[in-house]
Amino acid sequence: MTVLLLFFCSGATALVYEVLWSKYLSLLFGSTVHAQSVVLAVFMGGMALGNRLFGGFADRTRKPLAAYGYIELAIGIYAFLFQGLYKLADGIFVSVGSSLLEQTGLLLLLKALLSVGLLLGPTILMGGTLPMIAAWLQKSSVEAGRRSALFYAINSLGAVFGAWMAGFILVPSIGMPPTITAAAVVNVLVGLTAINIARRHQIGVAQDMQPAEPTQTAPAASSDPGGSLFRWGCVLVALTGGVSMSLEVLASRCLSLIFGASLQAFSIMLMAFILGIGLGSVAIASPRRQWPKDIATVILVLAAAVWIGLLVYNIENLVELYRYARSGLSRSPVGYRYHQFLLSAISIIVLGLPAAALGSVLPLWIRVVSETSVLLGDRVGRLLTWNTLGAVVGVTLTGFVLMPNIGLRGSFMALALVLSCAAVVIATVAMKRVAALAGMAITSLLVLVTATGSEGWRHVLSSGIFRLPNEAFSPEALRERRKFVRILFYEDAPDATVSVESIRMPDGRDDLVLRINGKPDASAYGDRSTELLLGQLPLLAKPESKDVFCFGIGSGITAGTALGYPVERLVVADNCEPVLRAARLFEPWNRGVLTNSRTRIYHEDARTVLKLSSKKYDVVMAAPSNPWMAGIGSVFSREFYQLVASRLKPGGIMAQWFQIYEMDDDTVQLVLRTFASVFPVMEIWDVAGGDIIMLGSDRSWRSDPEVYRHAFAFEWVRNDLASIGLTTPVTVLTRQLASQRTAFAVPPPGRYQRDSYPILEYVAPRALYVYHAQRALGLQRFDERTVQMELAPPEKNRALATVDIGTLNRIFAGQSQSVNPSLQAYIEMLVEGNIGPRQFPLLAMPCVFRGTNDPVFFMPDAARTNQILRALFTAEAVLKTNPTNQLEAVESIRNLLGGLTDYSARSAGWSAAYYAALGAKAALQLGANEHAKTILLRGLQLEPDSAELHYLARIMVREGVLQPTELPESVVKRVIATARK
DSSP: HHHHHHHHHHHHHHHHHHHHHHHHHHHHSSSSSHHHHHHHHHHHHHHHHHHHHHHHHHHOOSSSHHHHHHHHHHHHHHHHHHHHHHHHHHHHHHHHHHHTOOHHHHHHHHHHHHHHHHHHHHHOOOOOOOHHHHHHHHHHHHHHHHHHHHHHHHHHHHHHHHIIIIIIHHHHOOOHHHHHHHHHHHHHHHHHHHHHHHHHSSSSSSSSSSOOOOOOOSOOOGGOOOOOHHHHHHHHHHHHHHHHHHHHHHHHHHHHHEEEEEEEEHHHHHHHHHHHHHHOOOOOOOTTTTHHHHHHHHHHHHHHHHHHHHHTTTHHHHHHHHHHHHTTTTTHHHHHHHHHHHHEEEEEIIIIIHHHHHHHHHHHHHHHHHTTOOHHHHHHHHHHHHHHHHHHHHHHHHHIIIHHHHHHHHHHHHHHHHHHHHHHHHHHHHTOHHHHHHHHHHHHHHHHHHHHHHHHHHHHTTTTTGGGTTTOTTTTTTHHTTEEEEEEEEEEEEEEEEEEEEEEEEETOOEEEEEETTTEEEEESTTTHHHHHHHHHHHHHHHTOOEEEEOOOOOOOHHHHTTTTTOOOEEEEOOOOHHHHGGGHHHHHTTTTTTTTEEEOOSSHHHHHHHHHOEEEEEEEOOOOOOSSSSSSGSHHHHHHHHHHTTTEEEEEEEEEEEOBTTOOOHHHHHHHHHHHHEEEEEEEETTTTEEEEEESSSSSOHHHHHHHHTTTTTHHHHHTOOOOOSSSHHHHHGEEETTGGGGSSOOOOOOOOOSTHHHHHHHHHHHTTTTTTTTTTTGGOOOOTGGGGGGGGHHHHHTTTHHHHHHHHHTTTGGOSSOHHHHHHHHHHHHOSSSSGGGHHHOOOOOTTOOOOOOOOOOGGGGGGGGHHHHHHHHHHHHHHHHHHGHHHHHHHHHTTTTTTTOOOSSSSOHHHHHHHHHHHHHHHHHHHHHHHHHHHHHHTTTTTTHHHHHHHHHHHHHOOOGGGSTTGGGTTTTTOOOO
């Protein structure tokens, strides 16, 4: 029992390593499908080699359990050394790969060689564990074959536990390096325990078992690894290994199109797959049953084929089942947990059940070969080798042959037909006529299913099911969708499912929408404001730019708009080939960027291109997909921003898109904080209802209409900007939410998104679910067009005050609305001219677009009886209506707050922090810095938790008005981290 527990832990650590080492190598080599395939091939190839090498050694060693312990020790020691070896490999990759960036084949070879160097050793060791256990069981127990199957099952269940720990507990809690260290400690403990058990028990003495009797009846030839029965078993386990891994790839893609391609979703699918294998193996290892090899194999293979066929035939029913079940869940953190249980249940049904059938074939044949040979370690090793090699071949063929040529649905059916035909062959060879006829009948039905229904499959899986609302469940919704959506492009590639849809808009135009794994990523009209401004904003600030880098091609509109400037070289990196092909459909809007002579396109990960090329750029534009998608978080990490900064020319600008829709404020702050930690000078721009753009640099740059006027001299630039309502240089500033003075101060101190601590990949999927159809609202508290307009440059305020309401309406219309809902409501109120009592709160809001409207004031109710509050309200009115007496009003606020006693924010009914912020900002505007500092510090004494006062303190520290040592000790850590350069 103890050794069984050890082998459970061994399976758990193996999955932890597989998950984390694959993540590390994706950071090292990039997230291209070819690089990921190389890593997977090396990992599984190493396992296969270990199965074979240690299989032959296991039967010859006198102490296989001790040998198993030493293998576990070696794996643990290697894991302890992995960080150092990874850094060494990274250095080699950069130094050698920098000359191979233009030579794709040689670069891929370098990645393969480094993957071999990093992974081959430990994976060979991992592959040797089960053969050693099998040899130990052969020497120490009866029913060694059955018990070997049981150990295989327990090892698989341990892998499920490891996947859960890595994907949901350890990495989100402590990060990747400590997780690897923890797994290494477990390996070392497992190894030491196994060695200790082996020393305490002599070989041949059972642990709670009777010694095994030597096999007497097996003929001499049965020990020959080349026996026909054994060869037949190797063929079968290779076939089922290949199909099962292919099924895992296909089902994971299919389910990700339904659930969303988040890291958690993929972790759940992986757990369901391995759980199926584990439970199927447990059934095979049962001591209560003897399984006739031929008929059992036929039944298992046919069951998997039938299940795959039913999945394909009932895909729409499966989707409706998921949508119906999800409709009963609340959009809350608890609902999110229940949603994960729902995903788990569906994953087990779709993937776990066929995996159980296919995964049972290997332990079944382990039991079979144990009855014909005393060399169980060798036989188990060989079976595992063929099973693993079959898996490598299956994954490769599925990803690079089947999916690109016959699509996801066709690939599913190809697997089902392979299985049904294999069942017919097995039954025929075994002379099981009824089973053979059943296989033929099932094959015929599968052929019929294959020939029908592909268009419906595409419509369902490309619709972004995971983003449809819970509350408005309608069985007709997906069918109705087909009436106004035409699919112009659809491709199931190894790395993504990409589609382009034509959708009829309310104004009669047809909008083209690019979807990646079901999520809309770009469009011809709907996202035009975001797509254009991501390219335009940095170039408006640096119109003389010659070298531009853009990653994430999408529709090509962002990269294409850069060609309106005298750019000499535009480098585009995108790691998804189907997206590059789909972008050709957007040529009328992207200026033919894919074929322009100034454009150089790399089908490579942006990190790899920037890492291996020493080229410096004036502007880098980042247009990745959504951060909740697996792998995307790495381009929002501090290390990635540092890499970008190292590739910018002095004063170069990075433009980073980020969503605030389906997002919470903490996650938005995480991204802003990480960006600000590398780019000390930044701006935040409001580009559409759910999108912001951050501009960052190592130094300040001019950001005013006079600079923008140079860009407006270019016809393409004028036309692009006019298409989103920005017809003059002044109107560009209507989109600026926070200037260089204030933007860095918006995020409070806290954790950063790191390569080794990828917080974003865990919090963003939760936000996607909980905040569906909502958006983060926290940024409106820092908007220089409204509540923080006193902190904006005076010349900017004067310029924006001249923009008329009609122009504002055109700028913030439709899907180009402001991220600030209060500002949007204010503009719509002025456009409609519907001003009444309900609109008074909007009229009271500070707004640079106020025009001739006089401000409205509301005296707090508590001011009727509170003389101090009444005086503060009077001072506020003076600040907003009487410029000549503003300094006296500031002094009044300073004195009133200074004399305030017995104040409690919870019970006062008014906020001292509000008046402290008001007075401090007015004092800064007047140049009365000492007054500003005094008022701010007093406000922090009265309300130390005020986020706005912390924000102001960061600005004042940056500007030298306030020293960190002057801050109250209780708030220092909440203020100064982002104020330091």
